[in-house]
Amino acid sequence: MFEFDKADKKNPRPSSPSKSLADPVRAQHRSQLLWGEHCTECAAPDCYESCSLYDPRPDGRCRRFEFGALPNRNFPSAGSAAAEIKFRRWARLMAKGNTLLLPSWLATATEWLILRTSPILDAIGSLAARVSGDRRWSYLGYHVWDRMTGIAARFQTERPYALAIEIFNPTDRIVELVLQISVDRSRMRPRREEHKLPVPFYETLRIPSGHFSQIIPGEKFAPIASSGLPFEIAIEPLQEDTHLVFPTLDLIAQPKKIDEQKPVQDLPVKCVIFDLDETLWKGTLVEGDVQLKSGIAHLFEVLDHRGILISVVSKNDPAAAEEQLRAFGLDQYVLKSQIGWRPKSEGVKAIADQLNIGTDALLLIDDSPFERAEVERAVPGVRTLSEKALDDLLDDPQLAGAATSESKERRRLYKEAETRKEASTSFDGNYNDFLRSCEIRLTIRTNELRDAERIQELVQRTNQLNFSGHKYSNREVALLLDDSTLVRHVIECSDRYGSYGVVGFCLTRLEGRVLRIEDLMLSCRVQGKQIERALLYHLTNKNGHTLDAVEIAFHQTKRNGPASAVLDDLGFEPTTNEVRRITMTPGIFDTDIVTIENCQPGPTGDLP
Known part of the structure; x- marks a missing residue:
């Protein structure tokens, strides 16, 4: 449910669907989530005195939506109405997590009760605020029902759950949202060590003009929701002045055949x-x-x-x-x-x-x-x-494609690849001789600001040579690029036929005398050119380090069979926990096919 009672009384006319909508998500059981307007930089109520963006609502909290959550009954909704929202700067839509699944009729009745009693509680709170001088009393209604949601969250449901999202985009532009599900550190008692907390779940949602629907299985964020720790769900737009209608934002009983549903967001078209x-x-x-x-x-x-x-x-x-x-x-x-x-x-x-x-x-x-x-x-x-x-x-x-320098040159790169292929078929020697004749050159360096978009493209679109099998959201990419525990390697390649541009991204860390490759993505344009061998030669021979072994995280998917074949060819052997390992011996990654030039140092850190 949404804070419809706090909507601006002078709100605009609600949007109407431009065409017939897909069937709404109907669930027999759903949780009671109280969705409210929040600020990404919120430090309420202290920030109310100093922040130039503070715009008080009737209850004194900060107005971060242009006209609040406007009830829109032009869209079918599991609750009393859909919520129409126009996000202001720094605005986010957020709710306390709660997996207690109620019968839908009971959740609807509870919503009705909340909407009817909140104004009464706020009136009582306003009086208490004037008497006590503490402005927090003015939003008593929100406090009471937010606390009730927190109590409900202590009762975990045993049935499988999922997050149902339905959005209508009334504009003609594609809107990007970041969905975040994470432990609420502000409500943790007692405090836990950071490394023991569940990793936040992030998902980037691309909302086209018109209707959008997606069901996210609970397994994807179960480590958070089932941890027993308080957690929160937040939706934050990546563009300012984002205008959307939310018919459904509910934790529901997971559909029995959720894995068989056709995904709403298909793979990008190449x-x-x-x-x-x-x-x-x-x-x-x-x-x-x-x-x-x-x-x-x-x-x-x-x-x-x-x-x-x-x-x-x-x-x-x-x-x-x-x-x-x-x-x-x-x-x-x-x-x-x-x-x-x-x-x-x-x-x-x-x-x-x-x-x-x-x-x-x-x-x-x-x-x-x-x-x-x-x-x-x-x-x-x-x-x-x-x-x-x-x-x-x-x-x-x-x-949507991408706007990186490599994407703009993709047609040229494929044409150069065709030239290489024609040259290989007419070459008299064996394939390795042909590769030597190509004069392949590799540059390996740390990432720079200009690499961000290309790295994002690689980690989201690479399939065949994606060794971890993981696809990162935009927010996860940002976290990777800011992680001081990892060494980041950007891989550029060229040969006598032209430049391939940035073809790979690698994440490494040293653990004693073992080099661990946490992730490696390589463009299929360099498949079969021994780029992986040259990269490993660089990582294991720079800075005079002496390594005992190299480990690489590898998760088998339906599409990264070529990555598995590369590891087999190099001599990596499976261990446990989706890790492959190779013991270092002299000259194990030597290559005379790829020349490594203009490279920055390999893994940092001192070995014992």
Whole structure:
């Protein structure tokens, strides 16, 4: 529930859905969470005297939402109404955690009771504040029901729970939110040592225009919610003036088949494959003249700038289609073409193989329902859209891409990779001889401010050479970059054909005479080029250190089989707790294929 009784009486007219909404989350049991407006820098009530942002609500607490939590009954909600909120600077939406699941009717009745009694309690508190001089009495209603929530939190539910989130974005921009579930240190008694506390759970939510829904399984934050310690749930926007409607924010009884649900936020699209006739242009090429649809040139330019690859699959005459693409000026953006008369599913698979990316990172846009169905049936994981989606394609959060220097050059990098591949097939010697002829050069350095976006891209998008198998949220990346216990290594690569840019990110620490690699991500662009061996040579031979062993955290996923193969090839052996280990011997990581240059020192710290 939300503090609807504290909404501004002069609030604006509530938003209405622009189109029919998806079915709301309906749960038979849910917890009673009291969602309130808070400040990320809050030190209430002391900050009220000194903070220039302080804007008192009727109860004296700080107004951090433009008009409070406005009840909006235009949206279906499990409670009395959805909450419409416009966040001000430093604003966050927060509630005390509570996994006591009540029957929904009882939770609704409790909400009704809270909303009706809070104004009465606040009136009593205002009188007490004037008499005592202590302004905290003025928000007595919040104190009472917040305390009741804290008491309820002591009773853990045994049934599986999940966090249900439903949001409506009334604006035309994508909004990013950071969801944080963490132990509330201010309410811990007695204090525990920091290293024994559960690690906070972070998730970045990308909210497109319109309806958004996601259910987060309780297992993801169970170490916090089941720890017996007080915890809190907070939602914080990454952009100022964020305006959203929240129909549902509840801890609910976990759906039985939550793992089988189609994820609301799919994997990012790495390549869009376009059909030609009646998709990119009006008309059928074999029947005569065609006309490029409005906005296609701009669409290609923006996708290319975001680092989204563009390819074509079409049942057409190859020479005529390629000529038409050149005439429209689109050929410069098209990385791969599969034009001919075979089934389109074969062309889609060929593009995935040629680009060395998974089929679940592909999006096909085709005007024919038959062709889309044929591809969906034959190609696992591929996504499809009709040509009617072209106008709104750039607003799709799956196509947000990135704005790093590497992403803007992704098409060039793939073309250079194609040149390398052609050179390798014509090389007379063996593959290692070819790699030597490429003159591969590696630079390994500590991270700089300019690397932040590329590091974020690597840790969120890397699959095949992601050794830990972990995908970090934006906030987790920020914490990594600020962790003084880890040594961070940014890996750049180039060869005689061109630069690959930043291709990897590595986190290490020394534990006695053992080098521990906590995480390693490498772009698939450098797969099979012995970059891993060269990196290990650098990490184990700099600064005159003598190591006994190297350990690397490795978690097997469905997609990082290549990473496992790399470790097997290097001689790492499984131990326990998802760690692989290799004992150091002289020359174990020597390589004459990759040249390491301009590198900063390897792991820091003195060995005994």
